[in-house]
Amino acid sequence: MSGKLNTKKYVVGVDLGGTTVSIALFNRNLDMKKHVVVPTEAAKGIDYILTKISKCISGLIEEEQIIKSDLSGIGFGSPGPLNTDKGIVFSSPNLKGWKNVPVKKLMEKKTGIPVYLENDANAAALGEWRKGSGKGVKNMLFVTLGTGVGGGLVLNGRLFHGKNDAAGEIGHVVLFPDGIKCNCGNHGCIEMYSSATGIVRRTKEALKTGIKSTLSQHDANFTSKDVHQAALKRDKLACRIMEDTGKYLGIVFSSISHLLDLDMIVIGGNVSNAGKMLLDPIRKEFLLRTMYPARNVKIAKASLGPDAGVIGAACTVLERLGK
Numbered sequence: 001m002s003g004k005l006n007t008k009k010y011v012v013g014v015d016l017g018g019t020t021v022s023i024a025l026f027n028r029n030l031d032m033k034k035h036v037v038v039p040t041e042a043a044k045g046i047d048y049i050l051t052k053i054s055k056c057i058s059g060l061i062e063e064e065q066i067i068k069s070d071l072s073g074i075g076f077g078s079p080g081p082l083n084t085d086k087g088i089v090f091s092s093p094n095l096k097g098w099k100n101v102p103v104k105k106l107m108e109k110k111t112g113i114p115v116y117l118e119n120d121a122n123a124a125a126l127g128e129w130r131k132g133s134g135k136g137v138k139n140m141l142f143v144t145l146g147t148g149v150g151g152g153l154v155l156n157g158r159l160f161h162g163k164n165d166a167a168g169e170i171g172h173v174v175l176f177p178d179g180i181k182c183n184c185g186n187h188g189c190i191e192m193y194s195s196a197t198g199i200v201r202r203t204k205e206a207l208k209t210g211i212k213s214t215l216s217q218h219d220a221n222f223t224s225k226d227v228h229q230a231a232l233k234r235d236k237l238a239c240r241i242m243e244d245t246g247k248y249l250g251i252v253f254s255s256i257s258h259l260l261d262l263d264m265i266v267i268g269g270n271v272s273n274a275g276k277m278l279l280d281p282i283r284k285e286f287l288l289r290t291m292y293p294a295r296n297v298k299i300a301k302a303s304l305g306p307d308a309g310v311i312g313a314a315c316t317v318l319e320r321l322g323k
């Protein structure tokens with residue numbers, strides 16, 4: 001087989017998070033060939049992180065016994081805000097000291113491979129769209145419910161970035177005009193209510209009023225998963241909290257569907273593990289509030305789990321190259 005036939009057969013995905021970095025090698029069909037997850041160790045500085053990532057990439061290439069010129073590029077998913085064209089991460093709340101970091105330039109220098117930067121939630125949206133629950137649909141919203149609420153939009157079969165790479169920030173859609181203050185400076189954003197953090201906060205506030213719940217026996221560090229578990233055991237407060245979490249999302253999804261007339265809304269992130277307990281109240285509220293035909297949207301749980309980000313990052317390379 002000639003060398004030419006073998007060229008550009010692979011892509012690399014990097015999903016940089018505040019705690020871990022997921023790095024994987026894929027073939028052109030986005031089948032994962034090799035995968036490694038390493039701690040971010042953000043406190044050790046930008047150069048340390050990027051050097052570690054480039055060493056991991058070299059390791060994956062060696063293990064698969066391929067050469068650098070077999071790679072089309074590296075898709076690099078990072079928390080933002082960022083600029084995809086310039087390849088600069090402006091800042092990141094979970095990565096201390098990250099200010100105007102030219103990730104594309106630095107990583108290309110370290111690896112000698114073209115690098116394509118993408119917002120991490122957008123990358124996860126691409127992943128779910130190409131290989132997960134949203135496969136084959138034309139218009140899709142991906143929502144990730146974790147510490148915060150993030151999102152990404154695929155419109156007319158393309159990832160929608162907006163003018164400033166800031167599209168898809170569903171976490172900051174306002175639910176309550178006079179609601180509690182959000183990290184973004186606004187008040188009443190959905191992120192403050194339906195994220196894992198929001199679920200815990202609302203539960204703690206309810207417990208303070210003296211409502212009886214099995215959760216009051218927990219130590220102060222219970223998580224949204226504990227609330228979900230308590231709801232499965234029919235704890236009244238936990239059931240109400242989970243139902244409201246879904247109801248709030250249903251309200252926001254209704255507004256978005258009226259605006260965009262989507263095919264599908266895909267819900268990922270840790271909170272989505274609540275499954276039916278979350279999806280049922282979302283669908284109920286959504287149908288109550290949404291006009292025909294926009295109500296005809298499919299609302300489903302994401303299927304790639306934590307790998308959506310790294311798969312989507314790799315997908316970014318193919319998207320940018322128009323493949």
Ligand SMILES: [Zn+2]
Pocket residue numbers: 171172182183184185186189191
């Ligand atoms: Zn906000």
